[in-house]
Amino acid sequence: MVENDTLALQTNNVYVHYGSKMAINNVAVDFHKNQVTSLIGPSGCGKSTFLRCLNRMNDVIDICKVQGEFHLNGIDIYGPEIQVENLRKQVGMVFQKPNPFPKTIYENVAYGPKIHGLASTKSELDDIVKDTLNRAGLYTEVKDRLDDIATGLSGGQQQRLCIARAIAIKPEIILMDEPCSALDPIATAVIEELINELKENYTIVIVTHSMQQAARISDKTAYFHLGEMIEFGITSNIFTNPNHEMTEAYISGRIG
Amino acid sequence: MTDLSKRLASEKRFKYFAMFAMCLSLFFVVILMLKIFTTGSGAFIRTTIEASVYFDPSAIEVTNESSVKAINKASYVNLADQIVKDNHPNLSDEKFILVREMYTRKFDFQLRDYIASNPNIIGKTVTMEITASSDLDQIVKGNYPRDVPEAQRKINDYQLSVLDSLDADGKISSTFNLWFFTNGDSRDPETAGILGALMGSFYALLICFSFAFPVGLLASIYLEEFVRPGKLTDFIEVNINNLAAVPSIVYGLLGLGMLIGVFGMPYQVPLVGGLVLGFMTLPTIIIASRASLRGVPPSIREGALAVGATKTQTVFHHVIPLSLPGSLTGTIIGMAQALGETAPLLMVGMVAFVMDIPGGALDPATGLPSQIYLWSESAERGFLEKTSAGIMLLLGFLIIMNTIAVIIRRKLEVKW
Structure with a gap:
């Protein structure tokens, strides 16, 4: 198992129930370091639910029951000794609709480092904010208005700010839940480029509705249908030569 | 086409009815104001x-x-x-x-x-x-x-x-x-003033705010952010809504029975009056705070949780700053209502003849509405004037408080 060294997050036998309704049925996906993995599938197929299991965002939903193995660097993230706040520091998340805090741009980025105590002085914090905004490709656009309210930015800028907010606490994995679905094509292209750059340092899991996007940016793709994972493999294989007829039906536009 | 003309005619009719209703209510307000101003000036x-x-x-x-x-x-x-x-x-x-x-x-x-x-x-x-x-x-x-x-x-x-x-x-x-603004109550109309009642109401509202606002805010945060929704919260919610509709005299009886009767607090003082008004305002504050907490989009909470904030950090750093204008507005409106309440004050004795101006929440006092009530019972024409003047003052304070509430809502509310 040569691949094991490069394994960031391993999942196996994952079942999720909302009350009595099954949302995820026996899913197993392995996420490799410095790769982009896309989760695709029609609406309601459970791909977002699965994504939210990876940083335990489903914990806040009372009726949601998660079962299965989730190993981050070999450690069970649902284990009793795991503190969910620390897990979320390691596994960051970007949401479908840009959701910057209605505070200044600076505060948005500085919030994570502040609560995790990553900076001991103001100048250290300033450096983190500047460096993070640089890596999110936003610094040159906002450097003169760091004290402006973040909600005044354009949609694409807001989403890049949310990415900056996520990477400011130096996570290993970034989860993205349809990050471009609320953006126009130009802003989408900027984000996709950013994802390509971020791959150098982070493992990225992205849920997307756009098959073209999955084809453009991801190394691996998992196809979900009605809570089951139908197929998982190298992106180019999935799109050119799918093994399963349902996958083929979906990517050729016959279902979904 | 006759159908349409019928519909248009009924629309016109409805508009006139609505206009008439509005004019009628305006008419009564004007009569009331005129009466108060001509008598009270x-x-x-x-x-x-x-x-x-x-x-x-x-x-x-x-x-x-x-x-x-x-x-x-x-x-x-x-x-x-x-x-x-x-x-x-x-x-x-x-x-x-x-x-x-x-x-x-x-x-x-x-x-x-x-x-x-x-x-x-x-x-x-x-x-x-x-x-x-x-x-x-x-x-x-x-x-x-x-x-x-x-x-x-x-x-x-x-x-x-x-x-x-x-x-x-x-x-x-x-x-x-000037005596009307600087004197306490008096047996003689020419020397009777409203300051004693004003200070009584001020201390009572101060107590009311310092008790009801933190308690109401924390209760609403607990109900909205921390407790799992279930049968118990439904039960609590129904009860809070009912309490908001309980006649104020019942709160007065509660104050008399519990604060004065059981805890032995003194009679006639703004401390007890303020606490009773606080009990009365509490449901209003909780309802308003819960509504404004519910108005904070869940995406803000998710954003904070996703960077590893604890629930408490999420609530205090992100949710409360956004919901506070709504809570404050509800609180001020609740307090404006409390300022005008007479019945609870009657029950806890804040309706006596008090000449001295209270210097604190433990001095005997009356409140604005109970002073107005006291004066209105006097036979002298001089007190009739004072009654109307007191009402003018009370209305003035109510208008000021409600205006502040509107301003807070407009100015502090974050838009996104």
Whole structure:
């Protein structure tokens, strides 16, 4: 198992129930370091639910029951000794609709480092904010208005700010839940480029509705249908030569 | 097409009905305001009689060297009588009593305050504007008719003739009645003021705010952010909504039974009144706070949780700053309602005759609405004026508080 060294997050036998309704049925996906993995599938197929299991965002939903193995660097993230706040520091998340805090741009980025105590002085914090905004490709656009309210930015800028907010606490994995679905094509292209750059340092899991996007940016793709994972493999294989007829039906536009 | 013209006609009809309803309610508001203003405006004017005042050392118990404390303790009743006699020479005893009645009974207090604030005045003569009695005041203002038989008047023919001669000498004048704003309650309308009631209401509202706002805010945060929704929260929610509709006198009874009866708190004090008003305002604050917490988009909470904030950090760093304007608005509106409540104050004794201005939440006091209620029960025409003037003041405060609530909502509300 040569691949094991490069394994960031391993999942196996994952079942999720909302009350009595099954949302995820026996899913197993392995996420490799410095790769982009896309989760695709029609609406309601459970791909977002699965994504939210990876940083335990489903914990806040009372009726949601998660079962299965989730190993981050070999450690069970649902284990009793795991503190969910620390897990979320390691596994960051970007949401479908840009959701910057209605505070200044600076505060948005500085919030994570502040609560995790990553900076001991103001100048250290300033450096983190500047460096993070640089890596999110936003610094040159906002450097003169760091004290402006973040909600005044354009949609694409807001989403890049949310990415900056996520990477400011130096996570290993970034989860993205349809990050471009609320953006126009130009802003989408900027984000996709950013994802390509971020791959150098982070493992990225992205849920997307756009098959073209999955084809453009991801190394691996998992196809979900009605809570089951139908197929998982190298992106180019999935799109050119799918093994399963349902996958083929979906990517050729016959279902979904 | 006839169908359409019918529909348009009914639309027009409906518009006129609505306009009529609005005009009708405006009409009643205008009548109410006019009535209050015409009746109450007199309370801000006071009639005075000019008199030369000789501070006769032989009629005064204190000297120029006496301390302020001694000056305040001494009696000036004899001096007041003497001054009246000096200004109206050659009165028989019987007529003196009639003339003395034209001046305020509290003439001696006016003299005392004058001596206290003007040292070395004893032995000198000055011209002072002496406050007239309320009955004389009402005659001058034209509120009491002069042309009715003497038996139906509070001022008899002799007093009227004295008044007319004083008026002819230019000694009757009207001044702004500052006492209305600086005095406590009094048996005499001319010296009764609203400040005592105002301070009573102020301390009560202060207690009400410091109790109900933190408790209401925390309760709403717990219910909205921390507790799992279930049968228990449904039960609590129904009860809170019911409590908001409970008549205020029930809260008064609660205060009487629990705070005074069980905990032995004192009667008549703003502390108890404020707590009772706080109980009453609590459901309003909780309902408003919960609504504004619910108005904070879940995406903000998710954003904070996703960077590893704890639930408490999420709530205090992100949710409360966004919901606070809504909570504050609800609180101010609840307190404005509390300011106007009379029944709970009646139950805890904040409706007694209190002359002193309360200096704290543990001094006996009345509140604004209970003072208005007290005055409205008095027979004198002078108190009728005060009643309306008190209502004007109360309405003024209500308008100010509600305006503040609107401003807070407009200014502080974050938009995204």
